[in-house]
Amino acid sequence: MTPLSDVTSGTAALRPDPGVGIRPDSGPATACLPYSAESVGVARRLVATKLLEWGLPGLVDDASLIVSELVTNAVKTGCQTRLVVAVRRPSDRIVRVLVGDGSRMMPVMIQTRPGATSGRGLAMVHKLTRGRWGVTPRPFGKVVHADLSVAAARR
Template sequence: MTLLSNATRGTLRLDLGVKVHQRAEPATVCLPYQPASVAAARKLVRAKLREWGLDVLIDDATLVVSELVTNAVKTGCQTRMVVAVRRPSPDRVRILVGDGSRVMPVMIRAGHDATSGRGLAMVHRLTRGRWGITPLPLGKIVHADLTAPTE
């Protein structure tokens, strides 16, 4: 997995000072475990979906990446997380967030008064259950797929 594209057609500057080259190919960025990384990840996903003409997925995709990056930030890892957006097919987008923690996210049933715990349930609903986890020797990758509605 490459961290940045070598393209020079256009450059997107994320709020954390990370440059991501834009083109019709996948985008991957390495971000620190900071709350500001959530906004940077949303910006990356929004820009790629606009570039790909998949504006219809922007709201759901930015919510999904927000939840996945927020979970990664909470792991307390000290390295950097990897956030990627791919386009496996013309109508499908895959968002990936890799972190250095082997603790697997768990979907819980949050109570009515709970102030947290609903993130993965929202990801599950928005992706229609098309999300998952790939354990790695030094962490994991959580992926979520969104499909554009057919006409």
């Protein structure tokens, strides 16, 4: 497994080490990140590295876009408690990307005008997950999760 320090510094290899082999049963990945724009790239690398370790390169682009949108939304809340990014395999058919932040404000999908330069993030998450995303309120914030089908990556 790639050390978190390699992921955060950007030096993580974005493909499995051929000498180690792919371990589809390897554990989840979690990182606590600062509320900063730089955390978006760190989150993308964390998710991509884990998906490649699991042998799921077909999910990297969609999962990277999803985690980018969710972390960007979390950073915009202005909270300074803790921002947590995780990627899990709740089953062999699902990859779940999670982003937790310290804001109790729930994300809302909005209708954007054709010329709008922002506001499409959750609509993209909704489309990429085929509507399989949601929010869990927590005592001091929330966790947004987005599920991707492993079968879709293998087509």
